[in-house]
Amino acid sequence: MRVPGSVIVAGIVATLMILAAIVAPAIAPYDPTDMATYNLIDSELPPVWTGEGDARFPLGTDNQGRDLLSAIIYGARVSVGIGGAAVLLAATIGVSLGLLAGYFGGWIDAVVMRAGDIIMSFPTILLALLVSGLARALMPDGGSVGWTPFILIGAIAIHDWVQYARTVRAAAMVEGAKDYVKAARVIGLPGRRIMLHHILPNVMSPVLVIATINLAGAVLTEATLSFLGVGMPPNYPSLGTLIRIGNEFVFSGIWWIALFPAITLVILVLAVNMVGDHLRDRFNPKLRGRS
């Protein structure tokens, strides 16, 4: 199957952005987490091409004189990091539970799948808000900054694991009935070994497809939570936090603080989505055209 040009472009864009996010300290002109680099005199400078900007800050500065370009690169790092970790956590939980449910069936299957149904009947964002709200309520220090990324990761993963579990369960049931698994059972291999070494490799490709699509969703959910003010704090911002900061200044005509992080976020999510859509169509032509 030929890969359409747009998908190749999307793939390159997504890879570049994720790479840029990973090596953020090496390419960002300033360290936005280091308050010593802020200078209030430089605050709210517009982008360089408007004529009123400063060459030191190509995309302008925010309300505290923080270089916007650096803040965006670091913000993308936080967004991708949290999104990636959430996908990893969700995939680990989902794949393990799906394997157990599919291989053993019976009550494990029933409990896992019912739990999944219940979780899926709530929208992601509501569940994530609820989890982060409760986490903050339960923590004695009111959910200190250090914990926030982990709360966010958990809040996103709690909804997303269900998809992996459902897919892996179905695949594991199919694989489990095949002769090679029966043979493995006959020679007395333990269930753990059969699941990990025989069934798991054969159900991995749909998992990778779901993970790609989920990455886009997880980055969006994180951005939304941060935007709503229950995510990353302003001194360690993600893209969502930057947009939240910028939103307060939109009315005073200072559009760049909100606009550039927003564009970055949209391009990142769009690129990952396009790659994910293509992978999904490729692995399962039946799903083509469905959202």
Place this chain on the structure above:
Amino acid sequence: MLAVTAVAFLMFRYVGDPVRAMAREDSSVEERQELARALGLDQPVAVQYGKFVARVVALDFGISYRNHRPVAALIGERLPATLEIVFVATVLALAFGVPLGVLCALRPDGLAARAVQAVSLIGISTPTFVVGIALILVFAVTLKVLPSFGRGEVVTLGWWTTGFLTPSGIASLVLPSVTLCLFQMTLIMRLVRSEMIDVLSTDYIRFARARGLPRRYIHFKLALRNALMPVITVTGLQIGSLVAFAIVTETVFQWPGMGLLFIQAIYFVDIPVMAAYLLFVGFLFVFLNTVVDVLYALVDPRLRVRS
């Protein structure tokens, strides 16, 4: 016939799930609530849960920790605002999503269809709040034609306050509801498109074409009607998610609805408000499921015969 009974059975199971979801969720909130208070009351959880349910049935959700007012009154105040934008957003999403989907299905390679497809891909990748901010930037800050926050003037009808009856109320509705409807519209459009393509390739459509029936009749009377079935389901179920997404929209536009109430409850760890909101959403999901099932029977004669 077997298939229809299976579908009915599945539907009933599906309707049942949110009910259980509701019970589980609120019992856990109840438990956590006790934990948070560090009281651990002597009564067993079951008794507490029973009392909680009894109070909920009487619409007594307790008193908000922050506002020191009964939660039921707070929700009652905020409910109309949220329902109004959700209603307008759903209508808009259907009004634009269905025709665009049909367009894409009828001329899949046409220029218009490709443009719509590309826009829809951008649409699902753009978070709601970015859309909201962009609209504010364009229509409220730059063009200064539409208000960007609040509900404008509202008219009170009994306990219901509406923004439909004043010019400023309607103007305030525009931006939030457009923001809210965009994602929904994309979803409906993609669904209508794929369903239409499926239906158009069936034998009875080919037969209708062979009979020389007018194209309009085939497309809109025969094909669209059958393609709309899943659209009804998705739209109905998505209204629940719209209420959840309204949290984001309401924050952007400072819309005094339930979402804003919930977000504030989270900031201030206002457990009774959080619990009540959750119960409301759970109830809404059950309610919508039921409505969708009833609509199914009305739209699809095949299901009516069985019951």
